[in-house]
Amino acid sequence: MLNLLSSYLRLGNKLDKLEVFDPILDLDSNYFINIKRLKVTETPEFVGAYEKVNMRFEQIGRLLGVSTKPNDKMYRTAISMFNFPEVNGICLGYSNSKTGSGMGGKLRDQIIGDAKQIIDAGVSDPEIFHLVGLFERGVGPDRLSDMIACIIKEEIVAYTLRINKELQITKKRYPKCEFKDDLLVNPYKGEPLLLLPTDILHELPIARDWEDIDRVCSEIEAIRNEVNVTIGKRWGKLAVGMKKDFMRDLFIKTPNILSEIIERYRIASIDKYDFETDSRGDYLAAKIANSLPEEFPIELKAKDVSSYRVAKSICNKFKDLVENNKVNELLYADGKPRNEKIVQRAFFCVADSYCNAFNIGISAETDSGRGPVDFKFETSYEDRTLVEIKLTSSSNLVHGMETQIQEYAKAEKTRKLIYL
Incomplete structure (x- = not known):
């Protein structure tokens, strides 16, 4: 967390x-x-x-x-x-x-x-x-x-x-x-x-x-x-x-x-950074994400706690929080969409806040030899799930799904993949 x-x-x-x-x-x-x-x-x-x-x-x-x-x-x-x-x-x-x-x-x-x-x-x-x-x-x-x-x-x-x-x-x-x-x-x-x-x-x-x-x-x-x-x-x-x-x-x-x-x-001078609106989004993401597990809990039965089920539940919760709650503030600044790195950071803050409750490890940008995957959820060496995030505006949108995440899967020795 x-x-x-x-x-x-x-x-x-x-x-x-x-x-x-x-x-x-x-x-x-x-x-x-x-x-x-x-x-x-x-x-x-x-x-x-x-x-x-x-x-x-x-x-x-x-x-x-x-x-x-x-x-x-x-x-x-x-x-x-x-x-x-x-x-x-x-x-x-x-x-x-x-x-x-x-x-x-x-x-x-x-x-x-x-x-x-x-x-x-x-x-x-x-x-x-x-x-x-x-x-x-x-x-x-x-x-x-x-x-x-x-x-x-x-x-x-x-x-x-x-x-x-x-x-x-x-x-x-x-x-x-x-x-x-x-x-x-x-x-x-x-x-x-x-x-x-x-x-x-x-x-x-x-x-x-x-x-x-x-x-x-x-x-x-x-x-x-x-x-x-x-x-x-x-x-x-x-x-x-x-x-x-x-x-x-x-x-x-x-x-x-x-x-x-x-x-x-x-x-030259530089204005004081406004942490309340936080154009970067990092500080705002941590502030908002920190309270989410208590305000909007994810309920899973003990038998459902695997890296894939937890990761998928978090992705669905992230979707719900963006569409229906205040997490949409993390994806936009002054009415304009933030870039992919900030969206990934926002997801990490939200996901990490939930992972603690299920005793699931989450790592960002781990590289096993074929480039850094955005996120890796795991309970053990045999149970790991990869999550790759792309904006629909990305020029690599299709390549990311057809090639990029598949290469990560080979390196991490898993077929549990989520393309978000």
């Missing part, structure tokens, strides 16, 4: 009233700390946090600027300062697992090496590291969010302690819960739970390797001209990683272009 902190501690809507993000304890939520929002926040603990982040990046830049060769003392110190393991306690990120991955040594070395070349080319602004997702493979807003969380962890802890005090989230009030240094230990992750104000968070884009490269290219004339001359119409067909490689080489070769991007970035 998706366990929201508010339901786990029976807090009602107290977190919402204080504009505290209500985390799902057993799964990461697809939002991230937005550094532009951190710059303008009025939450007391985070006033000055933006400057703290920039100071760290500035120090790293200065070290790289005076380094004369790779692996000298200054270079090694810069690498050691660019160490940002994921802060699992905040329950944010783009992971379907219980914990995230953080930044590995290979990616860290790659970023520092490229940053050194850019700085040597003449650009030393700390905002280089804000924009690292534009020119580094494997870096998106979630990675930057991890970096920021590491730098301001002290402020996050202070904020959490204040909220805990206001809401009486203490060992005395919750004697059955585990606490460490006055912080509630997340029972599903074993880490102290850290809270965040909603005003510094924003939606995490759907695609894993997304960066807003195409928008930047269209707005900066010098980049647009370079793309047209060098790549032309092939640009639209390039993979995201290849576009990032192009941008990295361009910034090193023509540092004034990066300087222009940084200047535009500095004056």
Whole structure:
């Protein structure tokens, strides 16, 4: 079951009233700390946090600027300062697992090496590291969010302690819960739970390797001209990683272009994310789905509890909830249909809420060798059911039914299939 902190501690809507993000304890939520929002926040603990982040990046830049060769003392110190393991306690990120991955040594070395070349080319602004997702493979807003969380962890802890005090989230009030240094230990992750104000968070884009490269290219004339001359119409067909490689080489070769991007970035602003309407749908899905099993239960006799019967019952319940209850809010935003990834996430939130009642396991996007199937329900190795979801607007609608789900069935060694 998706366990929201508010339901786990029976807090009602107290977190919402204080504009505290209500985390799902057993799964990461697809939002991230937005550094532009951190710059303008009025939450007391985070006033000055933006400057703290920039100071760290500035120090790293200065070290790289005076380094004369790779692996000298200054270079090694810069690498050691660019160490940002994921802060699992905040329950944010783009992971379907219980914990995230953080930044590995290979990616860290790659970023520092490229940053050194850019700085040597003449650009030393700390905002280089804000924009690292534009020119580094494997870096998106979630990675930057991890970096920021590491730098301001002290402020996050202070904020959490204040909220805990206001809401009486203490060992005395919750004697059955585990606490460490006055912080509630997340029972599903074993880490102290850290809270965040909603005003510094924003939606995490759907695609894993997304960066807003195409928008930047269209707005900066010098980049647009370079793309047209060098790549032309092939640009639209390039993979995201290849576009990032192009941008990295361009910034090193023509540092004034990066300087222009940084200047535009500095004056840009981003509005506070509206979690009540939640254009992404992830937060809304968890909030709505969390109460469904009690409000709209599924009744199955003990003899009917198999992965297929439970999965089919959940699919039928999902249909009923969409057509006759409030779950239709998860499929539309401002009257427009949400995309397939969000629909899948909505289904997962609803299905997971019910699976707990029947002791059925549900996994999202598992890959047994022929690509990731949307959902796998199982009670054992011999009893597993696959569910693949497609919007009727999908160009792969027929292919998904005739070929895709059949390939998944071979890999998972099951003939229990549902195409939703």
